[in-house]
Amino acid sequence: MESSLYISCVSLSCGGAERVLSVLSSHFADKYENVKIFTWKETPVFYDFDTRVQIISIERECSSKNTIQKCFWFRKYIKRNIPDVILSFLAKSSVQVILSTIGLKVPIVVAERNDPRQLKGGWAMIKIRDFLYNRASGILEQTNNNRKYFTGSKYKKTDVIYNPVFMEPDHIGSAVRTNKLKIIISVGRLEKQKNHKLLIDSFAKLHNLYPDYCLVIYGEGAARKELENYISRFSLQKFILLPGNRTNVLDEMKKASMFVLSSNFEGMSNALIEAMCLGLPCISTKVSGSTDLINDGANGLLIDLDDREQLFNAMKRIIEDEEFALSLGMEATKIYSQLNVDKISKEWVHYINRFMSN
Incomplete structure (x- = not known):
């Protein structure tokens, strides 16, 4: 049975999270047979992605910019094509993924890419995110300081993986x-x-x-x-x-x-x-x-x-x-x-595999 990893991100425009994803997805494709990236906002793809990785625009597929409609479309897709793990980059994407998959037995790993104490939408959005993140199977932070925010019994399997370096x-x-x-x-x-x-x-x-x-x-x-x-x-x-x-x-x-x-x-x-x-x-x-x-x-x-x-x-x-x-x-x-990319990508795969076995 082929292993499947679905990845969620707001978009694939020019940005730090998107750049990390462009590099890591190639390494993921070496390890998992079925790797797909879902974007919630349709924008031009700025970085190069491995051709083995399928990129799906939720906004284009459901012909709507409405968040609720996009969540319903994503939920239907996940129910039809149950992946082994969903990996979500950025808080906005992660909130939508968790809401879309309530009741579905799919491990969700959220990858925070910024200081969790700061979030567009202010304290209300922070409260919503924190409430939903305790439903996640795991949380990956980039820094030791940011990891401290998600410590405690309600957050499962919180870990730190630094960003890889992108150069020969x-x-x-x-x-x-x-x-x-x-x-x-x-x-x-x-x-x-x-x-x-x-x-x-x-x-x-x-x-x-x-x-x-x-x-x-x-x-x-x-x-x-x-x-x-x-x-x-x-x-x-x-x-x-x-x-x-x-x-x-x-x-x-x-x-x-x-x-x-x-x-x-x-x-x-x-x-x-x-x-x-x-x-x-x-x-x-x-x-x-x-x-x-x-x-x-x-x-x-x-x-x-x-x-x-x-x-x-x-x-x-x-x-x-x-x-x-x-x-x-x-x-x-x-x-x-x-921080070389081979070392960091192995850390990502090792972390994701903890949920593949479940």
């Missing part, structure tokens, strides 16, 4: 070997969560000392216009660039002088992982994931949330102390041994 071994440390441009780089959706205004404020002050440096923020999102207007207030349009999404962002990252993550909260930042593995000196706010990855002053720098002065001083130190910057980057590459 010969790319590891390539930023150390590349001639540096006077560029400070950041990668992340243009949304309030990422707190790009903190980075813009600190860079504006830094620019007074080092006018030949540029800040480049890759990503796209609803806050683009607001950020463009904010940059205009400093008259720094030529020095702070928002190029949007890029499929070759690693090539741009390795030429930069440093990487900055300015978020208010995170799950585990793929961009930070990649920057560290490339060998860039990295600065991050003290968010979940970053505190798991960075040993402050040894393989990166940690700053307090929303602290403009600390971020300014950290960037200034990296520019002025080349030996220190090189040391941070070289030490950062060592996280690859913990």
Whole structure:
């Protein structure tokens, strides 16, 4: 009898969870005969997926954007095609999966991809999610700090698996070997969560000392216009660039002088992982994931949330102390041994197999 793994995600657009899924699904297809990905929102697929993995748009199949109708369609599909396990990425997707499968004896594993203390919809949505998650067979978190949220007898089999790193071994440390441009780089959706205004404020002050440096923020999102207007207030349009999404962002990252993550909260930042593995000196706010990855002053720098002065001083130190910057980057590459995709994918399969046997 063939093994079947169904995976649920809100969409397959450009994002951290979607990128993780694009890589892991190929490894899942090596282990399970029937792997399908269900999306709740129809958007263009940004990343490449293994051809053995079938992608099904619930919105397209049921010809409706209505959440209730989509849940009914998904429930009917699951009843007709009982999988061994359903793996759901992101809270919105997981809530819909659990609601759709009430009474069906299918193990559901939810994979949280952000700080569970923060959720669109506020406290009411958090209460609904927490109530439904105690019906899940297992919960996977990205960080040890976030795992603490789902401890207790009502949550079953909570575990932590870090994000894998998405690069070939010969790319590891390539930023150390590349001639540096006077560029400070950041990668992340243009949304309030990422707190790009903190980075813009600190860079504006830094620019007074080092006018030949540029800040480049890759990503796209609803806050683009607001950020463009904010940059205009400093008259720094030529020095702070928002190029949007890029499929070759690693090539741009390795030429930069440093990487900055300015978020208010995170799950585990793929961009930070990649920057560290490339060998860039990295600065991050003290968010979940970053505190798991960075040993402050040894393989990166940690700053307090929303602290403009600390971020300014950290960037200034990296520019002025080349030996220190090189040391941070070289030490950062060592996280690859913990996060290479073969190791992480085996951890995922091992966890999922616990429910396959049931």
